[in-house]
Amino acid sequence: MGSSKEDVYQPILQNEPPSLLSQSPERNSESSSQLESILSDTGLSFLKRSRAATWIESKLLFRLAAPAVIVYMINYLMSLSTQIFAGHLGNLELAAASLGNNGIQIFAYGLMLGMGSAVETLCGQAFGAHKYEMLGIYLQRSTILLTATGVLLTLIYIFCKPFLILLGESSQIASAAALFVYGLIPQIFAYAINFPIQKFMQAQSIVAPSAYISTATLVVHLVLSWVAVYKIGLGLLGASLVLSFSWWIVVVAQFVYIVKSESCKNTWTGFSIQAFSGLWGFFKLSSASAVMLCLETWYFQILVLLAGLLDNPELALDSLSICNTISGWVFMISVGFNAAASVRVGNELGAGHPKSAAFSVVMVTSISFIISVIAAFVVLGLRNVISYAFTEGETVANAVSDLCPLLAITLILNGVQPVLSGVAVGCGWQAFVAYVNVGCYYVVGVPLGVLLGFYYKLGAKGIWLGMIGGTVMQTIILLWVTFRTNWNKEVEEARKRLNKWDEEKEPLLKD
Secondary structure (H helix, E strand, C coil), X not given: CHHHHHHHCHHHHCCCCCCCCCCCHHHHHHHHHHHHHHHHCCCCCHHHHHHHHHHHHHHHHHHHHHHHHHHHHHHHHHHHHHHHHHHCCCHHHHHHHHHHHHHHHHHHHHHHHHHHHHXXXXXXXXXXXXXXXXXXXXXXXXXXXHHHHHHHHHHHHHCHHHHHHHCCCCHHHHHXXXXXXXXXXXXXXXXXXXXXXXXXXXXXXXXXXXXHHHHHHHHHHHHHHHHHHHHCCCHHHHHHHHHHHHHHHHHHHHHHHHHHCHHHCCCCCCCCHHHHCCHHHHHHHHHHHHHHHHHHHHHHHHHHHHHCCCCCHHHHHHHHHHHHHHHHXXXXXXXXXXXXXXXXXXXXXXXXXXXXXXXHHHHHHHHHHHHHHHHHHHHHHCCCCHHHHCCCCHHHHHHHHHHHHHHHHHHHHHCCHHHHHHHHHHXXXXXXXXHHHHHHHHHHHHHHHHHHHHHCCCHHHHHHHHHHHHHHHHHHHHHHHHHCCCHHHHHHHHHHHHHHHHXXXXXXXXX
């Protein structure tokens, strides 16, 4: 009996060559079922089970994570390139674009991306349960809610000038920033459609097309930005309008793919009036998702704000800016694994595969952790020279070198914490994680950072160290909760949630 099962799994045990980007959703579903069978097969030795399961899970994970990293990197690059184009117009324009991008725009981005995570939970579980027709409904329902939210955000964009002046910005910078932000208003509604589409596709393990579309759009964006800013002379407003237009290119291209592609023929069946039912339940999960992500996004923004209150704010802000930029690039890798974790866990729970869900959590956390440790050692090895990629100042270089041990710790934590947040999204634990974030980040991390930075005079290092303490606490709690999870129970919760959608067309959500 044992040998016959080994014959069945022989291609896997011999490491059959993967086809990571061309593997169809149907093939993906077959691999998922095969994974559960292998993990449950006591006829194979533990070593052979682990080897075969690791090979299958690695293919599934990297097929999701690699294109997702590309998508998030390019999203980051589009905003950064717009800021660079504006910066070449002058110092005022650079300050205005930086304020618009890193202040107003990042708030909308975090809020909309967080609300879109509701689609990630429900579509992931529905796809695993083969309730394909519901994915299109979830997509439309989320788009309706995010568009309504976009209308409210538009008011913030319109009245951003007095808001920025109230925060202490000069009237000249606030006026220039407001002009830049006005051009970003169409981008809000691109977010409202893009993020649900993105999560809808990710839930089906269709990630590569988004990467191709985003890459092509980046090229178009760079050309149009150059023409608008330098050739036509549209200045700040032109730069931000091009950024909005580029996001709409991504949205339209992805929607055309959904409508025309054979991969989505079962999950997109056209527009439905059913999308307007159950909006309140969907709003609750979307709100919890938004709060969870926004609390994480704002946390390290507070680090920069607090650093501006130190005795030597210019040096502190310069060194922290360099460290945050490095951390942001590495963080994109973790965000890719975050998406992979949420999809894999959601799919396996929906398919009724508790062992596969648990194994996916172990695999994705381990791989992301290993990559982050490697990145941390690289940063430590280059600590004395890494800042010269950004500035030639020796004083700043010394400050960055002094902060690099904390940067290394942050990179390692970022290799684990975002992945666990992805697991939470896959399971539908957003509300619980939001409470954990409030306690760990804002009750522990920020006060501890203020205490170490100002009372004990440790400066930027003290503020950062205190906030790392909050992240460590949050990571430990999520690790403990994940370790203690009864995956059979999570499968039942996913089944109840999906059955409730079918019976009443409204979700049964965990508070």
